[in-house]
Amino acid sequence: MSASFTPTPTDPVFAARMAALHRNFPFSLLGVLFTVGLVIAALFGAVSHAQLAAWAVANTVLTAARAWNVWRFRHAMRSDAALRRWRLGAIAGAVAGGLLWGLPLAYWMLQVPLAQQMFIVVAMLTMGTGAIYAYCIDLGLLYGFQVPYFLPAMLALGTLDDVMLRVMSVAGVLYLFVTLAFAHRMYRTQVDSLQLRFENLHLLDRLRHEKEAAERSDLAKSRFLAAASHDLRQPVHALSLFVGVLRGQALPATSRHLVDSIGRAAAAMGMLFEGLLNISRLDAGVVRVSPKPFALASLLDQIQLEFAPQAAAKSLVLRLRTPDATVRSDPALLDRVLRNLVENAIRYTARGSVLIGCRRAGPNLRIEVWDTGPGIPEAEHERVFWEFHQLANPERDRTKGMGLGLAIVRRTAGLLGHALTLRSRVGHGTVFAITVPLAHEAPTAAPQTRPAALLPEPGGQLILMVEDDAESRHGLQLLLESWGHRVVAAESGAQLLKEVTHRPGKPALVISDYRLREGETGVDVIDRVHEEYNDDGIPALLVSGDTDPQRLSEVAARGWQMLHKPVAPAQLRAAINRLLLASER
Numbered sequence: 001m002s003a004s005f006t007p008t009p010t011d012p013v014f015a016a017r018m019a020a021l022h023r024n025f026p027f028s029l030l031g032v033l034f035t036v037g038l039v040i041a042a043l044f045g046a047v048s049h050a051q052l053a054a055w056a057v058a059n060t061v062l063t064a065a066r067a068w069n070v071w072r073f074r075h076a077m078r079s080d081a082a083l084r085r086w087r088l089g090a091i092a093g094a095v096a097g098g099l100l101w102g103l104p105l106a107y108w109m110l111q112v113p114l115a116q117q118m119f120i121v122v123a124m125l126t127m128g129t130g131a132i133y134a135y136c137i138d139l140g141l142l143y144g145f146q147v148p149y150f151l152p153a154m155l156a157l158g159t160l161d162d163v164m165l166r167v168m169s170v171a172g173v174l175y176l177f178v179t180l181a182f183a184h185r186m187y188r189t190q191v192d193s194l195q196l197r198f199e200n201l202h203l204l205d206r207l208r209h210e211k212e213a214a215e216r217s218d219l220a221k222s223r224f225l226a227a228a229s230h231d232l233r234q235p236v237h238a239l240s241l242f243v244g245v246l247r248g249q250a251l252p253a254t255s256r257h258l259v260d261s262i263g264r265a266a267a268a269m270g271m272l273f274e275g276l277l278n279i280s281r282l283d284a285g286v287v288r289v290s291p292k293p294f295a296l297a298s299l300l301d302q303i304q305l306e307f308a309p310q311a312a313a314k315s316l317v318l319r320l321r322t323p324d325a326t327v328r329s330d331p332a333l334l335d336r337v338l339r340n341l342v343e344n345a346i347r348y349t350a351r352g353s354v355l356i357g358c359r360r361a362g363p364n365l366r367i368e369v370w371d372t373g374p375g376i377p378e379a380e381h382e383r384v385f386w387e388f389h390q391l392a393n394p395e396r397d398r399t400k401g402m403g404l405g406l407a408i409v410r411r412t413a414g415l416l417g418h419a420l421t422l423r424s425r426v427g428h429g430t431v432f433a434i435t436v437p438l439a440h441e442a443p444t445a446a447p448q449t450r451p452a453a454l455l456p457e458p459g460g461q462l463i464l465m466v467e468d469d470a471e472s473r474h475g476l477q478l479l480l481e482s483w484g485h486r487v488v489a490a491e492s493g494a495q496l497l498k499e500v501t502h503r504p505g506k507p508a509l510v511i512s513d514y515r516l517r518e519g520e521t522g523v524d525v526i527d528r529v530h531e532e533y534n535d536d537g538i539p540a541l542l543v544s545g546d547t548d549p550q551r552l553s554e555v556a557a558r559g560w561q562m563l564h565k566p567v568a569p570a571q572l573r574a575a576i577n578r579l580l581l582a583s584e585r
Contacts, residue, residue, distance in 0.1 A: 011080060012198045013191065018073070018083055020088065020137045025070045028134040029063050032097065035127050036060075039105075042119045043056075048114040055093075055104050066093040072527070078224075092142045094135065096433070098148035099129075106152035107349040110160070121168060126151060128179065136183040136456060137190055147156060150176045189479045235471065242475045244569030248482050289330045289415060293439035296365070297322045299335055300356055303342055309403035310415040311346050313433055317344070325358065325365050329416060337412050338367065340405040345371035352429075361435060368433040375426040385410045441450045460484040461508035461580055466496050466525050467543075472565075475513070477542075479569060479577075492516060506533055507582055514544030514555075523558065538581040 037060045040052050052207035069089045115244045128150060135142040150172065158169030208469035210400050243263045251259065304320045311318035327334075327371045338356075352372030359366045376384060383405050413420040413434055424430040463480055468491045488503065490496035493516075500507070510529050513521035526540045544556055545565040555562045562577060570578070 002154055009382050013194045014080075015077070015083060016194050017137050017191070018076075018087060018199070020143070021087075021135070022070060022073045024134040024137075025066070025090075028130065029067055029070075031127065031130055032059065032063055033266060035123060039120075041205060042123075043108060043112060043116055046116050047108055047291065050066045051108075055100075058100055059097075062096055066090070067099070069093060086136065087141070089503040090138075090527060094141045094145040095148060096421070098145040101151045109153050109156045116167070120153065121172070122155070122474055124150065124172075125175070128176075132179055132183050132186070136186040139184065140277075142187075144178065146180065175456075194328075211413055240566045240568060242478075244572075245475065245478045245482055247569075271484050289333065290326050291330050291416075293328050294329050294331050296325050296358070296367070296436075299331060300338070303335070303338055304356065307339075307342050307346060310343075311354060312348065314349070314351055315351065316346060318342075319355045320355055321355070321357040323358040323365065324361075326439045327365055327436045329418065329436050331411050332432075333416055334418075334436065337409050337418075337434060338369070339414075340409045341369040341434075344405050345369050345373065345430070346433075349373040349429075360438075364437050366433050366435045368431050370429060372429045372433050375428055376422070376424040377426055377429055379425075381422055381424070393502035437574045462486045462488070462498065462503075462505055463509045463576075464507045465489045465510075466491070466493060466512040466516065466522065468513060469490065472513075475558060475584075480571070484571065492518075493520055493528045496525065502534075506535065507538060508583060509576065510538060510540045512540070512542055514542050523554070537583070539583050540577060541575060543572075 022031065036056055043052060069086065071091075073086060078081045098237060101124075109117055128146060131145055131149070133141065135145060154176070155173035157172065158166050160166070236380055239262070243259060246259045246261070290341050300320055300322060304318055306320050340356065342356065349371045350373070354372075355368075355370040357368050357370065359368065409432075410420060419435040421433045421435075423433075424428070463485050465473070465476060465480070465487070466485055469477060470491075473489050473491065477487050480487045488496065488499050488507075490499055507529070512525045512528050514522040516522065516525070522542045522544065526542075529540075530536045530538060540560050542562040543565060544561055544562065561575060561579070563572065
């Protein structure tokens with residue numbers, strides 16, 4: 001009878017009250033039967049056996065009826081109307097129980113000796129107190145039991161010709177009023193607690209729904225941006241390839257100037273796509289952190305060397321306080337963070353200087369980038385890390401950046417586990433600081449790599465290429481052929497295999513777009529080529545405009561290289577050369 005279950009009616013507070021009442025009933029009914037036994041034992045010699053037997057039978061029958069009503073509670077929880085009918089049944093049982101106790105005890109009170117009278121009073125007080133705790137969650141039921149239970153006996157006690165008994169009668173009536181007042185306070189406390197509980201649950205439910213809606217909206221936005229990015233990248237990628245072909249031609253000076261202008265416009269759009277790609281890579285979790293000890297001075301010296309001309313062009317002084325410290329971090333990712341901070345400082349500083357400095361902070365080193373720019377208002381300290389949020393650039397001038405640098409900085413710092421802080425005073429400047437742990441072991445020597453431009457050019461190789469966009473396919477084929485390679489181009493994997501069926505030799509490289517027609521992917525194409533030649537070692541390069549984080553994770557798991565459209569011809573050539581040279585070793 002005391003099984004618990006979750007209320008489902010419309011009024012949750014009422015349902016919870018009835019559920020609490022239902023839980024209390026088994027104990028109160030057992031208490032009634034136990035007290036019946038005690039009363040019979042105490043009055044056995046003072047009251048006729050027939051009266052006691054009839055009273056005991058009546059209590060047993062009534063208790064069974066009330067227990068049956070308790071059992072029906074599960075069915076009553078199906079609707080508000082059924083639950084309210086169940087409550088009326090419970091109140092009727094309580095009133096009947098109060099009368100069945102109050103009237104007989106009042107009658108016996110006038111007949112039994114003083115000792116039994118005192119026992120009746122004590123028994124009534126004990127059971128009445130228990131009823132308060134059992135029934136105070138519903139005042140109607142509590143009144144229905146307590147009033148007919150107490151008043152008849154107390155009034156009967158007042159009719160006896162004994163001052164002490166009359167005083168006890170008055171005290172009993174006062175006890176009834178005090179306990180009912182106390183029950184009112186208990187009732188209000190419990191109801192307020194239930195209301196607060198369900199209000200909190202409602203707020204949590206709304207918060208959950210709003211969070212889910214926001215996540216769905218964010219996912220839909222990400223999918224839309226990925227699809228739009230892919231579609232926009234295709235023509236820009238084709239444009240970049242054709243510009244690369246034109247730059248290899250002998251052109252008049254005027255035409256050369258136009259080609260350079262087109263190239264700069266394509267490069268600006270490429271920068272925007274690269275920023276989006278970096279954000280997607282960080283969100284996808286495909287960027288792996290490889291921390292190691294290294295001397296920070298060499299990294300900062302290189303940054304100063306590269307950005308000094310940019311600062312000088314704006315009549316700024318780029319100063320560096322080189323630390324003699326070894327830190328533990330991922331040098332490539334830390335380099336990206338610091339480059340973004342320095343570039344941002346130079347871009348937004350009109351006069352004065354930019355300083356790269358370091359401060360020891362216990363076991364850490366705080367690398368700071370100071371500028372004498374306009375400063376950032378405190379209200380904007382969080383917003384400057386949002387994507388595409390820029391101060392003082394309402395016209396969206398691309399020469400002032402894309403608004404992605406600081407978003408990438410925060411994500412990268414979080415990936416590294418380095419604290420990133422911002423201090424600024426409007427009109428005086430800004431300080432960005434990243435805290436890096438100091439290393440106690442010796443720094444690892446940086447690997448010596450040959451610049452891509454110095455790599456030997458591999459001879460003309462057979463390259464298989466799949467691209468479903470006709471302009472991009474034509475532009476890439478022309479570019480590869482201008483570099484001396486033999487190219488088999490197709491718009492799908494099936495067409496590619498058909499083209500190479502009777503062509504002798506094995507391809508040196510497979511280049512494919514990721515998203516092809518009819519659900520085919522570049523991964524499918526590469527797998528089919530590997531199967532066709534029975535060689536999983538044929539190098540593969542994916543060139544795609546799809547920046548969906550799931551795509552990035554999938555390709556990273558395969559261990560293949562992926563370039564994202566639009567790809568600069570020089571970047572594409574360097575990647576192809578590395579893959580071809582690696583396969584020749």
